[in-house]
Amino acid sequence: MPHTATTRLAPSPTGALHLGNARTFLINWALARQRGWRIVLRIEDLDTPRVKSESIAQTIDILRWLGIDWDDGPLIQSEEPGPAHEAMSRLAHAGEAYPCALTRAQIEAAASAPQEGVHEPHFPIELRPALSPVRFDRPDTNWRFAAPSGAIEFHDEVYGTTRVDVAGTVGDFVIWTKRGQPSYQLAVVVDDARQGVTHVVRGSDLLESTARQILLYRALGLGPPPHSIHLPLVVGADGLRLAKRHGDTRLAQYRDRGADPQRIIGLIAAWSGVGDPLHPREITADTFMRAFDLRTMPRGNVTFREEDDRWALSDG
Numbered sequence: 575m576p577h578t579a580t581t582r583l584a585p586s587p588t589g590a591l592h593l594g595n596a597r598t599f600l601i602n603w604a605l606a607r608q609r610g611w612r613i614v615l616r617i618e619d620l621d622t623p624r625v626k627s628e629s630i631a632q633t634i635d636i637l638r639w640l641g642i643d644w645d646d647g648p649l650i651q652s653e654e655p656g657p658a659h660e661a662m663s664r665l666a667h668a669g670e671a672y673p674c675a676l677t678r679a680q681i682e683a684a685a686s687a688p689q690e691g692v693h694e695p696h697f698p699i700e701l702r703p704a705l706s707p708v709r710f711d712r713p714d715t716n717w718r719f720a721a722p723s724g725a726i727e728f729h730d731e732v733y734g735t736t737r738v739d740v741a742g743t744v745g746d747f748v749i750w751t752k753r754g755q756p757s758y759q760l761a762v763v764v765d766d767a768r769q770g771v772t773h774v775v776r777g778s779d780l781l782e783s784t785a786r787q788i789l790l791y792r793a794l795g796l797g798p799p800p801h802s803i804h805l806p807l808v809v810g811a812d813g814l815r816l817a818k819r820h821g822d823t824r825l826a827q828y829r830d831r832g833a834d835p836q837r838i839i840g841l842i843a844a845w846s847g848v849g850d851p852l853h854p855r856e857i858t859a860d861t862f863m864r865a866f867d868l869r870t871m872p873r874g875n876v877t878f879r880e881e882d883d884r885w886a887l888s889d890g
């Protein structure tokens with residue numbers, strides 16, 4: 575098979591997509607269409623045990639409503655558990671992963687001091703058992719990847735040279751959860767590799783995760799990890815990542831209240847260096863795609879303002 579540059583849109587059908595997610599997907603889609611990448615739609619439904627097919631359908635409808643399309647999929651992550659299970663077995667056999675039944679409280683008690691801005695507690699190396707090849711025979715336990723010491727360095731098209739010391743920050747991280755499923759880190763690597771993904775575009779909240787994913791690419795012998803493009807986040811007036819406390823910015827809410835998708839795209843465009851940042855204008859997804867330039871996209875986080883919400887909903 576010829577090696578086609580490929581990206582993926584990877585929504586989690588947890589709640590509904592909000593304006594921050596919409597911006598990431600629209601930019602991912604625009605870059606793919608500008609640069610001729612194949613787009614795979616992958617629904618990441620593993621973290622959400624009770625996902626109903628309705629929420630998957632809703633997620634897909636909303637992407638279409640915005641004018642986003644794709645070439646393959648939807649591939650539903652939970653429908654193909656085999657490859658992640660197989661990858662997990664290989665890491666266990668290689669002595670690079672081990673079962674770990676410690677609770678978060680036990681880990682936090684062993685970790686020296688909580689680190690500012692790190693959401694996951696640091697897993698101190700003292701808690702790691704002696705490594706040896708083992709059978710992956712306890713899928714109802716958490717399994718951790720033994721993170722090698724030293725920093726990982728990679729190039730991100732937006733953030734430039736990025737160095738992350740996985741062992742020194744999160745430490746040995748969970749790759750399989752006691753719910754009998756791969757963690758996000760393992761699932762994303764296995765799926766990106768087998769779906770031929772060469773370009774990953776996502777929010778900068780996942781920039782650090784890239785290092786963990788590179789370690790898994792190496793340990794599994796999966797070839798070069800994808801080219802990395804991380805985007806600044808949309809935040810509320812308090813500087814925190816857009817969430818429920820900033821009001822209802824779900825796309826479904828705008829659609830159901832009669833908003834024109836061209837207004838949403840106009841807002842995203844204004845946030846992304848296309849047009850006047852303070853005075854959005856209605857535009858189509860196609861116009862956005864032609865005008866968007868990753869090189870001139872503002873590098874800082876974008877602040878969602880109340881007037882943005884009013885603008886999205888007004889029809890004048």
Ligand code: GLU
Pocket residue numbers: 584585586618762775776780
């Ligand atoms: N499913 C993740 C999300 O919706 C995206 C993960 C990724 O792009 O690697 O935030």
